Amino acid sequence: DARVTQTPRDKVTEMGQEVTMRCQPILGHNTVFWYRQTMMQGLELLAYFRNRAPLDDSGMPKDRFSAEMPDATLATLKIQPSEPRDSAVYFCASGLDGGSDQPQHFGDGTRLSIL
Amino acid sequence: GENVEQHPSTLSVQEGDSAVIKCTYSDSASNYFPWYKQELGKRPQLIIDIRSNVGEKKDQRIAVTLNKTAKHFSLHITETQPEDSAVYFCAASKGYSTLTFGKGTMLLVSP
Numbered sequence: 001d002a003r004v005t006q007t008p009r010d011k012v013t014e015m016g017q018e019v020t021m022r023c024q025p026i027l028g029h030n031t032v033f034w035y036r037q038t039m040m041q042g043l044e045l046l047a048y049f050r051n052r053a054p055l056d057d058s059g060m061p062k063d064r065f066s067a068e069m070p071d072a073t074l075a076t077l078k079i080q081p082s083e084p085r086d087s088a089v090y091f092c093a094s095g096l097d098g099g100s101d102q103p104q105h106f107g108d109g110t111r112l113s114i115l
Numbered sequence: 116g117e118n119v120e121q122h123p124s125t126l127s128v129q130e131g132d133s134a135v136i137k138c139t140y141s142d143s144a145s146n147y148f149p150w151y152k153q154e155l156g157k158r159p160q161l162i163i164d165i166r167s168n169v170g171e172k173k174d175q176r177i178a179v180t181l182n183k184t185a186k187h188f189s190l191h192i193t194e195t196q197p198e199d200s201a202v203y204f205c206a207a208s209k210g211y212s213t214l215t216f217g218k219g220t221m222l223l224v225s226p
Binding site: 033042043045048056091103104105106107108109 | 161164216
């Protein structure tokens with residue numbers, strides 16, 4: 001059963017530190033999504049890649065967040081500098097962009113706590 | 116952009132009862148509607164989806180119905196079991212656009 005792999009599973013750090021989260025999409029999937037989940041806001045889309053190209057990062061605070069896909073097997077989400085309000089669970093999802101109805105498959109998430 | 120409203124936010128049922136969760140969407144061009152189940156501390160998992168050319172889809176105890184005219188779709192769970200307890204999210208998308216999620220429904224099934 002192919003799965004999206006995210007690392008680390010948990011991260012606790014002090015505000016001001018750089019945080020890097022990694023995602024390995026399911027082999028063969030060409031779309032990658034980064035979501036942030038909080039109790040107040042639910043699931044928010046931060047960034048969306050198709051064939052490694054960023055298509056939509058309008059949900060991401062540009063001054064401190066950055067998302068990249070160095071290659072087809074790795075997506076990264078960085079926060080620098082981190083702030084307590086960034087505390088959330090960050091999910092990566094991948095899918096096949098073969099049409100309008102391709103499901104997204106989620107990883108187990110990174111639980112981020114900024115002290 | 117698309118807006119998805121989901122209700123109720125919480126739903127408590129007795130084991131064996133049916134549960135219904137409803138979502139409405141704003142963009143009439145949306146044509147793909149998945150439902151995700153998220154257990155506490157776990158990832159959202161796709162449980163069923165429906166496309167706009169279909170009015171209903173069933174998979175064992177779960178079913179989804181879609182009313183394109185009214186722009187709403189619903190998740191139906193029959194013969195609920197305690198392991199159905201989780202947060203359920205609906206979502207909508209069109210073309211190559213991204214999914215817009217509802218705020219979620221916490222379902223609690225009591226033995």
